[in-house]
Amino acid sequence: MVAGAMLATHLAVAASAASGGRIDFPTDHPAPGTFPQKWIHGSPSLYDNKDPILQVHWYNEHTAILRENKAYNYEGCFIYLIFGNDKVILWDQGSTALRNIWPLRDLIDEVVAEWCKRNGREDIELVVTNTHLHGDHYSGWNQFVDRPNTTLVGLTHEERMAFFGFSHYPEQRVEYDLGGRKLLIWGSPGHEDSELAFYDPYTQLLCTADMFYRGRCYIGNWAKWIASMERLVKFADAFPISHLVNCHIEIAANGDDYPRASTYQPNEPPMQMNVAELRRTYEFAKKVTAPGIYFTGDVRLYDEVRSAITTEENPYVY
């Protein structure tokens, strides 16, 4: 009886997984998805902030976008979790290292378990990698080093290139197969020397990470950045794009700068951007000839200017 019941349960699980079979990720139309009306955006007193460590938003049932709580770190990064049949890839691990104060791994475990339960799986391999090698994107990486069924892509440019199979970074475009869902990945340096852009043909989301987002695009190497912008624009000419997604919001809906390290941003615009904004920024940037801070109307370009510099004025001048 007991053995029979166990067998029945086992069969039921198998049947449930098999009922949908392998998940189909069609690419002939953009899989629908949504963004929240408002992301968590810090609070006047961080001490009294009761929001979760990250906001988990399911863009659709196979794509999760997470936002860091600004009361844990002002960066408030966006983190991407993209599921295929065989693997789920985690793009970025945020700004806080210690699991006891910012338990990213435990949260990712919950999100992965939720997806597995919904899709009749026991588990799925987790691939941990980064849009680029800055501390606000890899601080939580170490929380995963002893996680079962997990592949960590190293935190050096060489390890990243070897993992994804790049021989001609940044121009080369590689495919990374999550199991029926193949991401396109290529280089977009300029903000940081190992930055990657990725495109998901299933949702038609293009992730421009830290090189292009509503905020201060900190450009350490202008020549590399403008070349990366050109690659993005050309990609957008050739591929359908539903939304551009990225890793930060540092601007208010009215265009005002939320100065560096702001921890309360009640008037944020949407995170997602569109191709028209990308093109406008590229056209604006082509005319820039000298380092400086430029507001394009959509974003601010910190062209080889130190990130800690803000453009705030002294309100007390008399």
Place this chain on the structure above:
Amino acid sequence: MSIKLRAVRLKLWFGTSVVLTAAVLSGRGEVTRDYALDHPAPGSIRFTWIYGSIASATNRDPRIQVQGYNEDTYLMRENLAIHWEGPFTYLLFGNDRALLIDTGATPESKYYPLRDTVDSLIKRWCKVRGKTDVPLTVVLTSAEDIAQNQAYAQFAGRPNTTLAPLALAEAKKFFGLSDTWPTGTATLDLGGRVVTVLPTPGTHKDGLSFYDPYTAFLFSGDFIFPGRILIANDKDYLASVNRLQGFVAQQPVKWIMGGHLEMTNLPGVDYPRRTTFKPTERLLQLEPATIDEVAKYAASTMGQSEIAVRSDFILMNRVGPGARALTRPPDLPPVPATPAIRPRP
């Protein structure tokens, strides 16, 4: 019945406390202290200020750190997890009056309960002194400084409380400086403890500093402090610093107690704006000789858009608060370099 204590003869302030407490417990009524010492009142700052945390949401330090410098002098800091400015406020007691200097960066009492904290301190102090209450005066080093005027309204309507007016003309009248601003000085008598009020416009048009002869502290707000001193009017600033030099030459000053702290413990290195985790802060207190160094650089930067980086402060003239010095003066000791932006080919 009033007992006069010759505090000058007491070597240790906790000794005073024991005597005062004993006086109350023995039911001998109200205690009066003689604040006229021939040396700065004893006290020490042998503790670490709360300095924020890696993740502010997990911070469980007190909302306001209170440190008794001595029985009649309290130093307070706002938790950086409530506001990154982490301003310092001060509560002084004389025989007849308490004085609160500055009110921090957060208005909401549920986040930053400054009034409740001051109430508790006053209540305990009154108990030790055998009093039922003591009048409170609230003053600001600048009524326009949004990092020091925010909890001012918490004291509106508080019984037995006088608030220095916010408008400059009214404030001048309140202190008795209408005819002599900014060269004159005024006094606030707390009852045997007479605090000097010094107009120090320059970082704010209504800037004030307060000198307490009992502790020999100069409370300077954001006029002089270990951080980025943001000059709002350089002529006024230099004139005020020069006047302060003259004042300090006539008075013993033990420490300058500013309203903010932004320097690290490395000379000339500061924490950028909005930093909420500052584990290696410089000491808050500045030596009086710092005024001379400030005066030197206030003179040399006059009329110019310039940032003077010094070991203990950064003087910023005609630039915004988020401006950063791109080079380090060669006379400061070397510190680990931050990566330079690659020059454009």
